[in-house]
Amino acid sequence: MKRGLFVGRFQPLHIGHIQAIKNVLEKVEELVIIIGSSQRSHEIDNPFTAGERIEMIHKALNEAGVDRACYYTVPVPDCEMHTTWVSVVRTLSPRFDIVFSNEPLTRRLFKEEGYKIEGIQLYERELYSATEIRKRMLAGKNWEKLVSKSVATYIKEIKGIERLLEITKTDKPIK
Amino acid sequence: MKRGLFVGRFQPLHIGHIQAIKNVLEKVEELVIIIGSSQRSHEIDNPFTAGERIEMIHKALNEAGVDRACYYTVPVPDCEMHTTWVSVVRTLSPRFDIVFSNEPLTRRLFKEEGYKIEGIQLYERELYSATEIRKRMLAGKNWEKLVSKSVATYIKEIKGIERLLEITKTDKPIK
Amino acid sequence: MKRGLFVGRFQPLHIGHIQAIKNVLEKVEELVIIIGSSQRSHEIDNPFTAGERIEMIHKALNEAGVDRACYYTVPVPDCEMHTTWVSVVRTLSPRFDIVFSNEPLTRRLFKEEGYKIEGIQLYERELYSATEIRKRMLAGKNWEKLVSKSVATYIKEIKGIERLLEITKTDKPIK
Amino acid sequence: MKRGLFVGRFQPLHIGHIQAIKNVLEKVEELVIIIGSSQRSHEIDNPFTAGERIEMIHKALNEAGVDRACYYTVPVPDCEMHTTWVSVVRTLSPRFDIVFSNEPLTRRLFKEEGYKIEGIQLYERELYSATEIRKRMLAGKNWEKLVSKSVATYIKEIKGIERLLEITKTDKPIK
């Protein structure tokens, strides 16, 4: 059996992520989904907690008909040293055989540790982007159609837009 | 829908844990299983990594016929301050309504934060205990019957006994 | 008896802070003054140590005739997770009933933990601002009239302007 | 003006501490009281939070008639390196001229940094000891007479004995 690793921050999870996960699941039998920068939340670029992002993933993959037995979700924090991050992933995650990522630093770090890496085929990257979604959330524009229905509902349920708007006004130094 | 939280270290996961999780799943629809002290491994009392413990849980619950759609697994590290640990759990975990635990400090910390807590009915606690299992592993005695078949197979596959025996001889200061 | 919490960085403490503290002390009997980002100093935006900021508060409140029995000063560092910061404050501070703050993230974090929050009435905010004071210190302009006399004297005593001017020239990466 | 530094863990604050603080205040005009190991609580040897210990100090010194204008309370955490601890104290505390301590490591660390150190005259050390008090609390024996009245009342108010008894039963690994 072959198990893949898929790394993202999912701030928030959008339709592009779902599409990519489905594509990857055609190549491996199981997938570990790493929720990166798990310590971050309540920041303009990272509004949601790791727990909230885990809920989004389970809801949206369920909505998309992905069998829950095919994937694991594992939150992983950033490291003080970039060079220890791969060993932290390896410690917190079930064993994996191949890494799927387009992110240059992630690719580089896994490559230096000898892993096999493959790119992810992205679907309308400009549109289905977490940065675009957060921009629309702040501008009061339509962001809902860029995420799964269940994710849109969930973000409203936890008053996510209200949180994002409030923290935007902060002057607290961000570490 | 009601979601419970179940906290353990699972060093290793044994039949008592499985029984307890099944009992708890009669009271709640979904369960978040927290893999506590997730940063620890390669120690006499904590031989397995969080990722290995996640694999054990999925394998054993699958063997026990528990539907994967009913539970989440979330690794959570210890904190420098006991008093921040509950907020770390809350950050990394999907939202939960009730905590299941017999561990006095865990119970106390959640109680101080206003959570509802319930005890876990344990089945032959003296026998089905991770401490007893590690003792048997070290003594070369039969430990296999205290864990699920799939867990015993997995521990042998990753050469877990060999690791435990090797680190037992360490004189490295443990933080 | 009712105790309030007042959060600031006080880089440096100015007359606007003193005015606000006096206003708040009309609503509560005791006040815990949190010196936020206590780990920071020797940075352009955070020139003073937590200990120096504590001295400023005691000197200026004494000058302003505020009874020392009415307030506590507690230094609190930033957290790796925003979501644990409220529990760190709760751990290091005497118990409190209400939070006074205008800072959006601080307000949001306490609100999510169920605290009662009230805004602070600010007096000529543009002028009495720590940012404005640091700008004047760097430009060699009159900053003294924006702080209490005892604070101006103290900053000169510890050669604070000299420190600020020196660190401005740094090229050391700031974490 | 001469300012002293007095370091303790105050788990809990007892009459011996109060007596010592009063003695020291005859030698210096102001005293900074450092609440050491401020990150620790909910442990058998460290049951109380830093905030609770600050409340105890203020209550007991008030009861003892010590003028609040004479002292500061500053919580300071332990350090990963013993050799950085003095600089952390110096950062978080108002400036001080002399250190009062009987604790050998504390004395040694300040001595290596060039500070003047003086011992503390202890009054019936065997009896007025935090270790003895915690032992009595656990054994259900009379501990109240070893602490100030206001401290005994406060500990009961926050249900401190209940907490100590509960955490005693823990099997959670203490970092």
Add this chain to the structure above:
Amino acid sequence: MKRGLFVGRFQPLHIGHIQAIKNVLEKVEELVIIIGSSQRSHEIDNPFTAGERIEMIHKALNEAGVDRACYYTVPVPDCEMHTTWVSVVRTLSPRFDIVFSNEPLTRRLFKEEGYKIEGIQLYERELYSATEIRKRMLAGKNWEKLVSKSVATYIKEIKGIERLLEITKTDKPIK
């Protein structure tokens, strides 16, 4: 015997560093070379690991004919508190008598701890600068002549330019 301290990040080590070290070695008999921000690597401004920077220093000083018995190399990480950094240096480094640095914050921090500090005479600072070298590496321009021959060879050997170009494309949040 007099021992000096020389602090740098060496990202990468260039001919200006070598010249400065040689100049300083005319004033002291031994030199401790501190590799600052030792935890950083795989970033645009900090591409090389501390270990790689140590190798560069040994290779280049050997090439320059500097006797290895004259210097030590010690990697030192950044600190959460600027004010503890000098004590971390003092803990990890052999004892030293004088600090050589032009960096304003470094100078200030050592000065506040009572050290003697001297500036470094720089040779064509605009040209022999790590920032200039990284800029040329990214632009595909000639950077080799700004570093020692052995350093140029080493950087090519470890495929340093490839790493720098790859991480430049990252969108991962840098802590």
Add this chain to the structure above:
Amino acid sequence: MKRGLFVGRFQPLHIGHIQAIKNVLEKVEELVIIIGSSQRSHEIDNPFTAGERIEMIHKALNEAGVDRACYYTVPVPDCEMHTTWVSVVRTLSPRFDIVFSNEPLTRRLFKEEGYKIEGIQLYERELYSATEIRKRMLAGKNWEKLVSKSVATYIKEIKGIERLLEITKTDKPIK
């Protein structure tokens, strides 16, 4: 060229270490000497700072006639996760081909990362042991003959025995 890695805590460095380093240097051309637990000092089992241990190594190897061009010294702290420690060593150290160690956990961790490991031939292990030396230092017995002459002189110069005796009396909780 082949480079080895030699890991120790050197609390203190003794004749057994010197003998082992000399033996290893017959197998490799260069050796990186890792000063482990570099953050620890001022503890009964870890009295000396990393910087002091580096000085001991250079003095004793010089006394033993080992060419300074053959070895590097690199201080490395303990890690919160044992499983990241090897990547921290790899980041802070020049590249190495083979690890020399008898310490079971060190061996295990490098083995899991795929390194070649060799044992160290020890000379009268019971006698030439840092534990034995610290015991003798505390008991006022002859420890000098177990270390190099230059190390004995150095330890006296920095008043190391006085430090060890003082910290022995501590009651400060050791992290």
